Amino acid sequence: MTVMAMGTINNNPFLNQDGNLIAELEFKDGQMGFVGISGTSWTILPDGTSRANRFVNDTVSSAYKTCLLDKRELASIAKVLSDVNFAELPPDIPSEPIINPHLLTVRVGEKSSTLQLQAGETIENALKIQQNQQETPRWRFLTVAGEINQLIRKNCGDY
Secondary structure: OOHHHOOOOOOOOOEOOOOOEOOOEEEEEEEEEOOEEEEEEEEEOOOOEEEEEEEEOOEEOOOOEEEEOOHHHHHHHHHHHHHOOHHHOOOEOOOOOOOOOEEEEEEEOOEEEEEEEOOOOOHHHHHHHHOOOOOOHHHHHHHHHHHHHHHHHHHHOOO
């Protein structure tokens, strides 16, 4: 099933006619380590309601933080998803082998994509490194992750 096939009044396949996302969006920011993968998972519901949960491997805690993204911010995320053709990103973006990688995953509905960064590497630093390699899957993914991360931090604070 390709979630990205719908058209909307804004002609953005990631928004419905009400200006909501067409599906739940999840942004996972994790670090591989001794216990496996641990980090924070943000779930953004179609109406912009957002909640953060901590996770260790497949164990997810109760939400510890909630906030709301407005229609303008949902439209901003949808625009980036559309501009970088998120629907066509591979499930796992190729990278060099990394010990204890920093893992980022973006999921919209059933479609997800994951990228590995160096341990401790930030999205912003990774984007700077990729600035001359635009249109690569890595740059496209980082652009989406950067937009989501920025809006979450603006509205919900650091995680």
